[in-house]
Amino acid sequence: MKISTQEIQLKTKGNCDIKDITSEISAAVMKSGIKEGQCTVFSVGSTAGITTIEYEPGLLKDIPKLLDKLIPPAVRYHHDDTWGDGNGHAHLRSALFKTSLSIPVFKGELTLGTWQQVVLLDFDNKSRSRRVIVQIIGE
Numbered sequence: 001m002k003i004s005t006q007e008i009q010l011k012t013k014g015n016c017d018i019k020d021i022t023s024e025i026s027a028a029v030m031k032s033g034i035k036e037g038q039c040t041v042f043s044v045g046s047t048a049g050i051t052t053i054e055y056e057p058g059l060l061k062d063i064p065k066l067l068d069k070l071i072p073p074a075v076r077y078h079h080d081d082t083w084g085d086g087n088g089h090a091h092l093r094s095a096l097f098k099t100s101l102s103i104p105v106f107k108g109e110l111t112l113g114t115w116q117q118v119v120l121l122d123f124d125n126k127s128r129s130r131r132v133i134v135q136i137i138g139e
Contacts, residue, residue: 004031006133007132007134008021009130010120015064016067017121017122018060019120020055020119022055022119024132025039025110032136034136037104037136037137037138037139040103043099044130044131045094046099047128049093049097049120050097050121051098051119067123070096090123
């Protein structure tokens with residue numbers, strides 16, 4: 001069993017900034033040389049999320065709009081009372097989306113659909129430097 005761990009660093013704008021990181025993850029899989037296994041993508045921190053979407057302009061507008069209805073930023077959260085940083089909504093959004101994703105690796109490639117891209121969503125209320133760990137395990 002082989003394990004390859006790599007890190008992706010990127011700048012985000014916060015406020016539900018959505019970044020397509022599929023090409024970086026695919027490059028990590030290729031670099032690993034692993035042909036069959038699992039790729040785990042993990043966002044370091046508790047105010048971002050990792051998921052798959054069809055990365056297109058409509059969804060890039062729809063997702064923030066939906067989240068503003070479900071977990072609005074302008075509501076009082078107990079987290080904000082504790083830390084005073086105004087990002088309680090970002091922690092809740094991250095918990096909803098989760099901070100990691102597992103993707104099968106088959107024939108040396110990520111097993112993704114034609115219109116399926118891996119994205120990092122930054123829910124914080126400010127710009128950030130984000131770290132994403134890509135770990136591939138397999139043969």
